[in-house]
Amino acid sequence: MSVSPMRKIHAAIAFVLVSSALTTAAQTATARIVTAANTFLSKLDEKQRQSVLFAFDDEKQRARWSNLPVSMVARAGLGLKDLNADQRAAAMALVSSALSPRGFEKVEQIMEGDELLKTKGGNNPMFGKDLYFISILGKPSEKDPWMVQFGGHHLALNITFAGERGVLTPTLTAAQPALYTLDGKTVRPLGQESDKALALLNALDEGQRKHAVLGFQTADLVLGPGQDGKTIQPEGLKATAMNEKQRAMLLDLISEWANIIHESAAAARMAELKADINETWFAWSGPTTADPGRNITAYYRVQGPHLVIEYAPQKLGGDLSMHVHTMYRDPTNDYGRGLTAK
Amino acid sequence: MKARLIAAAAIGLVLGVPASAHRLDEYLQATILSVEKDHVQVSMRLIPGVAVSSAVIASIDSNGDGVISEAEKWDHARRVLSDLSLSVDGTGLRPRLVSVDFPQVEQMKEGLGEIHIEFIADLPPGGPRRRLILENHHESRSAAYLMNCLVPRDRDIRIVAQHRNEQQSVYQLDYVQADASLVSPGSEGWRGVHRWTSAVGFTSVFRLGMRHIAEGTDHLLFLLALLLPAPLLVVGSRWAGFASVRRSLVRILKIVTAFTIGHSITLALAALGFVRVPGRPIEVLIAVSILVSAMHALRPLFPGREAGIAAFFGLIHGLAFATTLGHLGLGRWERVCGILAFNLGIETMQLIVVAAIMPSLILLSRTRAYGALRIGGALFAGIASLGWIAERLLGAHTPVDIVVNGVAHHAVWIAAVLFLISLAGWLLTDQQTALSEPIPPPALTRT
Numbered sequence: 001m002s003v004s005p006m007r008k009i010h011a012a013i014a015f016v017l018v019s020s021a022l023t024t025a026a027q028t029a030t031a032r033i034v035t036a037a038n039t040f041l042s043k044l045d046e047k048q049r050q051s052v053l054f055a056f057d058d059e060k061q062r063a064r065w066s067n068l069p070v071s072m073v074a075r076a077g078l079g080l081k082d083l084n085a086d087q088r089a090a091a092m093a094l095v096s097s098a099l100s101p102r103g104f105e106k107v108e109q110i111m112e113g114d115e116l117l118k119t120k121g122g123n124n125p126m127f128g129k130d131l132y133f134i135s136i137l138g139k140p141s142e143k144d145p146w147m148v149q150f151g152g153h154h155l156a157l158n159i160t161f162a163g164e165r166g167v168l169t170p171t172l173t174a175a176q177p178a179l180y181t182l183d184g185k186t187v188r189p190l191g192q193e194s195d196k197a198l199a200l201l202n203a204l205d206e207g208q209r210k211h212a213v214l215g216f217q218t219a220d221l222v223l224g225p226g227q228d229g230k231t232i233q234p235e236g237l238k239a240t241a242m243n244e245k246q247r248a249m250l251l252d253l254i255s256e257w258a259n260i261i262h263e264s265a266a267a268a269r270m271a272e273l274k275a276d277i278n279e280t281w282f283a284w285s286g287p288t289t290a291d292p293g294r295n296i297t298a299y300y301r302v303q304g305p306h307l308v309i310e311y312a313p314q315k316l317g318g319d320l321s322m323h324v325h326t327m328y329r330d331p332t333n334d335y336g337r338g339l340t341a342k
Numbered sequence: 343m344k345a346r347l348i349a350a351a352a353i354g355l356v357l358g359v360p361a362s363a364h365r366l367d368e369y370l371q372a373t374i375l376s377v378e379k380d381h382v383q384v385s386m387r388l389i390p391g392v393a394v395s396s397a398v399i400a401s402i403d404s405n406g407d408g409v410i411s412e413a414e415k416w417d418h419a420r421r422v423l424s425d426l427s428l429s430v431d432g433t434g435l436r437p438r439l440v441s442v443d444f445p446q447v448e449q450m451k452e453g454l455g456e457i458h459i460e461f462i463a464d465l466p467p468g469g470p471r472r473r474l475i476l477e478n479h480h481e482s483r484s485a486a487y488l489m490n491c492l493v494p495r496d497r498d499i500r501i502v503a504q505h506r507n508e509q510q511s512v513y514q515l516d517y518v519q520a521d522a523s524l525v526s527p528g529s530e531g532w533r534g535v536h537r538w539t540s541a542v543g544f545t546s547v548f549r550l551g552m553r554h555i556a557e558g559t560d561h562l563l564f565l566l567a568l569l570l571p572a573p574l575l576v577v578g579s580r581w582a583g584f585a586s587v588r589r590s591l592v593r594i595l596k597i598v599t600a601f602t603i604g605h606s607i608t609l610a611l612a613a614l615g616f617v618r619v620p621g622r623p624i625e626v627l628i629a630v631s632i633l634v635s636a637m638h639a640l641r642p643l644f645p646g647r648e649a650g651i652a653a654f655f656g657l658i659h660g661l662a663f664a665t666t667l668g669h670l671g672l673g674r675w676e677r678v679c680g681i682l683a684f685n686l687g688i689e690t691m692q693l694i695v696v697a698a699i700m701p702s703l704i705l706l707s708r709t710r711a712y713g714a715l716r717i718g719g720a721l722f723a724g725i726a727s728l729g730w731i732a733e734r735l736l737g738a739h740t741p742v743d744i745v746v747n748g749v750a751h752h753a754v755w756i757a758a759v760l761f762l763i764s765l766a767g768w769l770l771t772d773q774q775t776a777l778s779e780p781i782p783p784p785a786l787t788r789t
Binding site (some may be wrong): 068072073207210214215216217218219220222226230231232233235240241315316 | 366368370372374452454456486487488490491492493501504506507508509510615618620
């Protein structure tokens with residue numbers, strides 16, 4: 001008896017399914033992100049494509065990000081509000097493909113917070129989750145370097161890809177309100193950044209605290225937007241003066257930023273930062289306690305040879321625990337310069 | 343001020359408290375210093391909040407025409423500069439403007455404008471340990487100050503400490519700088535610290551140790567004050583008569599050795615991280631140690647036990663040495679080499695100083711003039727130590743550093759003149775009064 005045509009078809013479908021599953025699994029992260037970028041670009045018309053694409057080394061576009069609302073500091077690229085539903089889904093799929101699940105969740109929570117500023121401010125046109133911009137610098141490639149930028153008020157992701165390497169620095173994450181409820185759930189977009197730092201501070205002994213806690217106020221980020229390419233003198237408590245457990249806590253705190261990017265890039269980054277840990281400093285400025293379930297009201301900084309993290313509560317709004325700006329940098333590799341320099 | 347507060351409150355109401363996105367009633371003033379060997383570059387970002395911007399704009403736009411002219415920009419920048427004070431090692435500096443950049447008036451009104459001012463101040467030549475102080479009093483009522491410095495591009499410069507007051511309006515930057523005269527052109531110099539395995543690293547820390555003693559006048563003053571009565575005998579409760587040359591030599595050797603053992607122990611313990619002591623109390627104790635040895639030089643407090651005292655205070659001085667070494671940021675293994683090199687440097691310099699001053703002390707102790715030297719020296723050390731105690735304990739400003747450093751600056755000449763005087767004095771005394779014990783000149787030249 002010959003094989004029935006139906007069986008042949010079944011076998012063919014099974015083959016396609018299995019092989020496509022295998023290729024997906026074998027596909028590298030960068031390849032996945034390149035596919036997502038090309039899918040997004042294919043959904044745009046010519047004019048939109050021109051708006052979204054920049055040269056890879058366009059320094060002006062690289063630096064065109066801020067903590068401020070887009071009405072105050074104009075962003076370039078394509079705004080989400082100017083995309084149709086299909087295009088917008090593809091844009092968010094691209095951002096999501098470049099980030100870890102928790103990283104993408106953070107981004108969504110920051111945008112939801114901004115949506116609250118809009119609705120609670122009587123439909124204030126300055127805010128809202130429509131007011132975020134995407135841009136692509138260079139040609140999406142598995143080999144050559146290129147960048148995705150995504151941001152708006154309180155958010156600036158600058159993600160550089162170079163082969164399998166992925167670099168998230170410089171990135172600004174911020175939150176106002178830093179605590180809100182959405183669909184009955186309490187959300188703190190940057191709650192872990194606050195809680196883990198406080199836990200580390202509390203794990204320090206008296207002598208260590210004397211070094212870690214600086215005796216002065218710090219009103220804002222030192223290396224915020226526009227402050228690219230600067231390496232300030234580190235201060236505070238050096239991790240060599242910490243015990244093994246405290247160093248692990250410091251690394252766990254750092255992971256809140258390092259793990260925003262997709263898993264394989266995050267793993268490489270964490271390995272680099274772990275190797276640096278003994279050269280890493282932790283400095284705290286401000287109140288050393290916080291109300292339970294709320295963010296700290298103190299500034300802190302984590303700095304190492306390849307890292308600057310700043311957490312700066314903002315006076316604006318009246319409650320320091322409700323408004324925070326944070327900065328994540330690698331002075332040797334912002335915008336992937338360290339990888340792409342010839 | 344009241345008007346500003348009302349304005350701030352009004353804006354808060356209009357925007358609604360959660361829905362405001364810009365700076366309100368603060369005037370953010372972020373300053374970053376960048377230190378080079380012969381100059382310091384300072385860049386300031388001034389961002390007036392919405393509620394204070396109109397006052398700031400009014401002060402810039404002096405003719406009130408709503409436009410900020412080039413002349414008004416530079417005038418304003420000069421006014422900002424006049425609200426600052428910048429000094430190095432206690433000497434006031436004259437900064438000169440390099441660039442000014444002003445935003446649009448509209449941007450400033452919204453609290454978004456950033457004024458950028460850059461200036462440079464030349465640094466006069468100085469020792470390897472330098473202290474820059476920058477004070478910013480510009481618009482102090484509304485100001486939120488930030489002060490920082492960049493990691494120096496020049497690797498011969500290393501930041502040792504940054505201190506600020508609570509508002510960050512006063513910023514003190516301590517740094518060390520390898521001297522060009524010590525680092526021959528093309529040699530690794532301080533860079534060698536990073537490449538520890540090379541012999542170059544060893545020599546640069548050895549030199550650092552030497553310089554630390556040569557420039558660390560407080561350590562030397564302690565030792566010298568303790569050595570002052572070494573050639574003397576105690577009669578009753580006073581210093582009187584003089585000991586034999588051999589006895590004086592042995593005593594001096596004992597004191598120096600005891601001091602060395604003391605500070606070596608704590609230097610090693612602290613540098614390896616076994617003990618950690620805050621810097622300020624140590625600095626105070628060092629000043630106290632000078633006071634004690636100065637008092638001992640006036641009236642014998644612990645005759646015959648100088649070596650024990652030297653060892654005890656040596657323990658404290660060692661902790662201060664460790665702080666200097668700690669600032670080099672060496673790893674553990676590098677530190678072991680570092681301690682050895684640093685200690686040898688300290689020892690060498692100590693021996694040079696002792697060898698230079700000892701013949702004079704022994705010669706002069708045979709004359710009546712020695713009483714004047716002993717009392718004068720002890721008073722000088724005592725007053726200096728009191729000044730340091732006041733400075734380090736109460737944060738008082740005293741001219742002690744300037745005076746002591748001034749004296750130390752001419753140390754070689756002072757030592758030479760002292761030697762000539764003592765030689766002359768001894769020759770004269772020798773002829774006038776018979777010495778109870780002859781001093782054979784060869785014993786002196788040996789030192």
